[in-house]
Amino acid sequence: xxxxxxxxxxxxxxxxxxxxxxxxSRLDFDIDAGRAALILSITLLTQxxxxxxxxxxxxxxxxxLISALSLxxxxxxxxxxxxxxxxxxxxxxxxxxxxxGKHLFNPTNFGIVFMMLCGANIWVSPAQWGAxxxxxxxxxxxxxxxxxxxxxSDVTYAFLGxxxxxxxxxxxxxxxxxxIPLHMLQNGGFLLFTFFMISDPKTTPDxxxxxxxxxxxxxxxxxxxxxxxxxxxxxxxxxxxxxMTTPLIDRLLPGVKYSWRSAGSISELSTxxxxxxxx
Amino acid sequence: xxRKTIFAAxxxxxxxxxxxxxxxxxxxxxAKADTKLFNRASQVVIARHDDKTVLTMSNDFKGELKEFAVxxxxxxxxxxxxxxxxxxxxxxxxxxxxxxRLVEYYDENPCxxxxxxxxxxxxxxxxxEKALDKAKSLGVTIEAQYTVGEYDILILSAKQSSxxxxxxxxxxxxxxxxxxxxxxxxLKQGMKFFVAKVNLAEQAKLGGAYLRPIQIAYESPKxxxxxxxxxxxxxxxxxxxxxxxxxxxxxxxxxYRTVKLATDxxxxxxxxxxxxPFYQALFAQHTEKENRExxxxxxxxxxxxxxxxxxxxxxxxxLRRLGVFWLDxxxxxxxxxxxxxxxxxxxGAQEVFLTRLHVRYDSAHFPEDLVFQETADRQNFxxxxxxxxxxxxxxxxxxxxxxxxxxxxxxxxxxxxxxxLTGWKIEDIxxxxxxxxxxxxxxxxxxxxx
Numbered sequence: 001x002x003x004x005x006x007x008x009x010x011x012x013x014x015x016x017x018x019x020x021x022x023x024x025s026r027l028d029f030d031i032d033a034g035r036a037a038l039i040l041s042i043t044l045l046t047q048x049x050x051x052x053x054x055x056x057x058x059x060x061x062x063x064x065l066i067s068a069l070s071l072x073x074x075x076x077x078x079x080x081x082x083x084x085x086x087x088x089x090x091x092x093x094x095x096x097x098x099x100x101g102k103h104l105f106n107p108t109n110f111g112i113v114f115m116m117l118c119g120a121n122i123w124v125s126p127a128q129w130g131a132x133x134x135x136x137x138x139x140x141x142x143x144x145x146x147x148x149x150x151x152x153s154d155v156t157y158a159f160l161g162x163x164x165x166x167x168x169x170x171x172x173x174x175x176x177x178x179x180i181p182l183h184m185l186q187n188g189g190f191l192l193f194t195f196f197m198i199s200d201p202k203t204t205p206d207x208x209x210x211x212x213x214x215x216x217x218x219x220x221x222x223x224x225x226x227x228x229x230x231x232x233x234x235x236x237x238x239x240x241x242x243x244m245t246t247p248l249i250d251r252l253l254p255g256v257k258y259s260w261r262s263a264g265s266i267s268e269l270s271t272x273x274x275x276x277x278x279x
Numbered sequence: 280x281x282r283k284t285i286f287a288a289x290x291x292x293x294x295x296x297x298x299x300x301x302x303x304x305x306x307x308x309x310a311k312a313d314t315k316l317f318n319r320a321s322q323v324v325i326a327r328h329d330d331k332t333v334l335t336m337s338n339d340f341k342g343e344l345k346e347f348a349v350x351x352x353x354x355x356x357x358x359x360x361x362x363x364x365x366x367x368x369x370x371x372x373x374x375x376x377x378x379x380r381l382v383e384y385y386d387e388n389p390c391x392x393x394x395x396x397x398x399x400x401x402x403x404x405x406x407x408e409k410a411l412d413k414a415k416s417l418g419v420t421i422e423a424q425y426t427v428g429e430y431d432i433l434i435l436s437a438k439q440s441s442x443x444x445x446x447x448x449x450x451x452x453x454x455x456x457x458x459x460x461x462x463x464x465x466l467k468q469g470m471k472f473f474v475a476k477v478n479l480a481e482q483a484k485l486g487g488a489y490l491r492p493i494q495i496a497y498e499s500p501k502x503x504x505x506x507x508x509x510x511x512x513x514x515x516x517x518x519x520x521x522x523x524x525x526x527x528x529x530x531x532x533x534x535y536r537t538v539k540l541a542t543d544x545x546x547x548x549x550x551x552x553x554x555x556p557f558y559q560a561l562f563a564q565h566t567e568k569e570n571r572e573x574x575x576x577x578x579x580x581x582x583x584x585x586x587x588x589x590x591x592x593x594x595x596x597x598l599r600r601l602g603v604f605w606l607d608x609x610x611x612x613x614x615x616x617x618x619x620x621x622x623x624x625x626x627g628a629q630e631v632f633l634t635r636l637h638v639r640y641d642s643a644h645f646p647e648d649l650v651f652q653e654t655a656d657r658q659n660f661x662x663x664x665x666x667x668x669x670x671x672x673x674x675x676x677x678x679x680x681x682x683x684x685x686x687x688x689x690x691x692x693x694x695x696x697x698x699x700l701t702g703w704k705i706e707d708i709x710x711x712x713x714x715x716x717x718x719x720x721x722x723x724x725x726x727x728x729x
Contacts, residue, residue: 028539030656078658121655126533131572174464179646184534230500232533232652 008144009062012196015140016069019133019188023073027130036072038080039087043068046091054095063107064091066196070108073192074124075115082120086111100250102257105243106200113240116233124233129188137188141195152201154208158215159198166223193235205246207255214249217242310551311378311589312558320518322370322492323504326602327653328526330500333602337370337492344477347490348452350508351473352465354499356422357434363494364428369601370492373522375590377578377635379540379662381554382587386670389678418442422471428491429482435472439463443472458511465505494602504649510642516571517641521649523634524603529579529656530634534647536573537636540565540662541700547693547712548666557664560701562637571644578635579660587663603631632657 020036023029043064051059067090077083090111094103097110115122129137145153167181198204198218205211221238225231314320324335340347414421418438425432437443440463447454452474465472475493482490509517523530531537541561550557565575582592595606638649669686672679694712698705 027536076654076656078656121528121657123528123652123654123656125531125537125654127531127536130536131570174467175460176464177460177646183646187534230502 007062009066011144012066013062013069015137015144016066016073016196018140019137020069020072022133023129027128027133029073029128030076030125031072035080035083039072039075039083040065040068042084042087043071043091046088050091050095063094063202067091067094067107067111070192070196071111074108074189075112075122076125077120077122079121082115082122085120086115086122089114099247100257102246103202104246105240106197106203109197109236109239109243113236116236124189124236126187126189126232131186134186134188134191137191141191144195152199152204152211155204155211155215156194156199158212159219160194162216162219163194163222166219166227170223170227190235193239197235198239203243203246205249205253205255206257207250207253210246210249210253210255213253214242214246217245310381310554311375312380312555313374313378314518314520316555316559317518319515320520322374322520322522324370324373324522324524324601325502325504325530325651326524326598326604327502328605331496331498331604332502333494333496333604335365335370335492335494335601337367338490340490344482344490345479348474348476349493350447350452351475352470352505352508353434353473353495353497354470354501355497356436356471357473357495357497358423359425359427361496362425362427362432363496364430365492365494365600367489367491369593369597372590372593372597373601373633374520376585376588376592377522377580377633378589379558379577379664380587380589381551381664381666383551383666383668385668386682388670388672388674389682390672390674390676414446417446419446426478426481427493429477429485430475430490430493431478432493433474435474437462437466437472440466447474455511458508461507461511465508470505496602502651502653504651506640506645506648507642510640510645513641515641516639519638519640521574521634521636521638523636523651523653524582524598524601525632525634525653526605526630527657528632528654529576529658529660530636530651530653531576532574532636532649533652534650535638535645536569537576538565538569538573539576539660542660542662543665544696544700545665545667545689545693546697547690547708548668549711550664550697551666554664557697557701560703562639564700564702566639571639571641574636574638574649576634576660577637577662578633579656579658580633581657581659582631582633585661598631605630 020029024031024033024036044061047061047064048059068087071087071090075083075086077086090107093105093110093114094107097104112122112124145156164181164185167184168178170176171178171181198215205214218235218238221241222234225234225237227234231237314322318339320339322337324333326333326335336349336351338349419442420436422434422436424434435443435446437446440459443462443466444454444459462472473495477490504519504521506519521530546557562575566573582598585592593601599606638645667689669690670682690712691709694705694708697703697708
């Protein structure tokens with residue numbers, strides 16, 4: 001498999017950190033530096049404790065840091081308790097909800113969806129990014145794909161392609177000007193989801209065919225929630241739902257399980273990697 | 280044929296100034312910037328809970344009543360019982376209660392007490408048989424027709440937008456060019472059309488020159504306001520005030536940025552005489568800063584109280600008449616007002632959270648309809664501006680000397696704040712500000728030969 005020389009997570013951490021600082025200082029995100037620090041601390045602490053509890057030889061904070069930064073960018077709450085709970089559940093899900101050596105859900109996605117299902121007083125503000133930040137973020141995201149030659153970017157391309165067909169197809173059917181679907185895509189939350197969440201190599205199916213199937217399912221599900229049910233957070237709900245189908249997709253379309261290059265990561269919890277037929 | 284101008288989803292109300300000053304912890308309330316400051320303004324109240332929505336719409340139509348008409352896309356078929364005519368005073372009250380406000384403080388004598396430090400408030404028609412046949416031939420179904428109050432109302436559904444467009448034109452509605460595709464888009468989304476015009480005979484019986492707000496109640500997961508039809512061929516941007524009355528918390532848009540207005544800022548004292556122009560300039564500046572692509576939060580507050588109160592909170596009866604259906608009958612059923620100016624957690628709890636959004640929109644910057652979501656955010660917010668009157672005494676003490684030294688800096692900072700908020704020239708502001716309030720202490724020899 002074509003692995004990048006530098007851990008792509010370092011690039012992701014840099015982009016997400018920059019976006020968070022810009023969001024807090026310039027875009028008036030409903031989160032302050034203290035709350036962000038709290039999320040980062042709780043997430044890393046939980047990672048450390050779970051790592052110790054599961055006897056991991058070395059705790060790699062990079063994945064936890066990405067989860068924490070994503071939580072900072074997406075999760076909003078008045079009270080501190082639901083934020084702490086979401087941070088703990090996010091990391092916990094990586095250790096507890098596992099199937100065949102992989103965690104089942106993208107941790108941030110699970111943390112937020114779980115809290116929403118519990119009826120916790122949290123919310124996600126998808127449109128608070130502004131056109132300039134969204135465009136800069138888009139460039140950074142595509143830049144990341146190029147720089148990191150991310151081996152599992154196929155899921156991002158497949159999702160993006162399918163979602164574009166849904167959004168533009170709907171606009172065409174309704175006779176709407178292209179400004180409408182373009183505006184729907186100018187959304188920082190959508191980019192964060194596309195490039196950082198659905199593309200999580202630890203939770204997507206192992207085979208390329210499986211990942212493309214998975215990505216199309218998530219896009220259709222998100223479109224259904226947003227454009228048929230008229231409910232917000234369609235992307236998050238859809239990803240959480242289709243993540244549960246990953247074991248089935250892996251069984252039907254087996255492939256080689258992904259492993260971050262750095263040692264001691266959560267991947268060490270995995271059962272030994274079985275070499276599977278590449279599709 | 281009478282030609283009626285379509286005001287699709289555009290609505291307005293005016294407000295009488297409330298007399299007197301109300302004392303509050305967060306300063307003396309001085310003035311407010313209500314919706315009548317803005318031309319071409321519409322007001323919409325959305326009371327929503329569990330997909331049940333009551334929409335109250337008011338517009339600022341000032342022409343001949345016979346020329347008035349609205350065409351509003353609705354998510355469901357609206358029956359007679361789902362239409363109601365509201366009292367305009369309700370909207371006026373809601374506007375007054377939630378408008379951006381100006382408060383003032385007076386500095387204390389620094390020699391007597393320590394400088395008072397402001398503690399920030401909690402962040403807080405009838406259709407003939409022939410006409411029916413004509414409608415049918417155009418593929419337009421008149422689902423229902425009612426006369427409610429001073430309005431003749433038609434509920435239309437159609438197979439094709441061209442038929443609907445033709446029907447509206449043939450019936451005297453001035454449909455702007457380019458409306459066809461927009462109508463088509465709403466039709467394909469399964470939406471119906473609520474068409475209202477003034478029944479002049481009924482209007483004459485009622486008397487009065489203005490039109491009362493129309494209310495419709497429906498149940499739909501769609502939490503949105505269709506603004507696209509109103510933007511077709513619109514001359515310049517339009518103003519819209521959205522008051523969301525919800526149970527859980529603040530409402531925001533999910534497809535446009537919702538930005539909190541700059542608040543709790545100290546301004547030069549002369550703004551007291553021109554709070555309206557100040558607020559207009561501030562809003563224009565905010566709009567430009569956000570590239571005309573955002574909605575602005577003017578007020579978000581638990582309706583049990585206010586601080587300072589630009590007007591009393593609405594009574595449970597007023598809230599019910601604005602569509603708040605979830606209040607239980609026992610609490611505050613006599614329409615009495617709740618205790619303003621402090622949180623009240625007792626038996627009369629309203630469980631109503633008000634969000635006031637203000638948007639200046641046009642088709643270039645707002646291609647999509649407004650889509651909303653209710654958040655769990657119960658943090659109170661108000662756009663509030665402060666005047667601090669300097670202490671003008673002549674007492675001498677170390678604190679007074681220090682106070683006088685900082686006063687000029689404070690006034691300069693207030694001038695700069697005003698310039699940055701409004702885009703007005705700093706030189707003009709400095710000229711108007713002058714050195715008001717600064718007393719130059721007399722030298723010992725001046726006092727000697729007084």
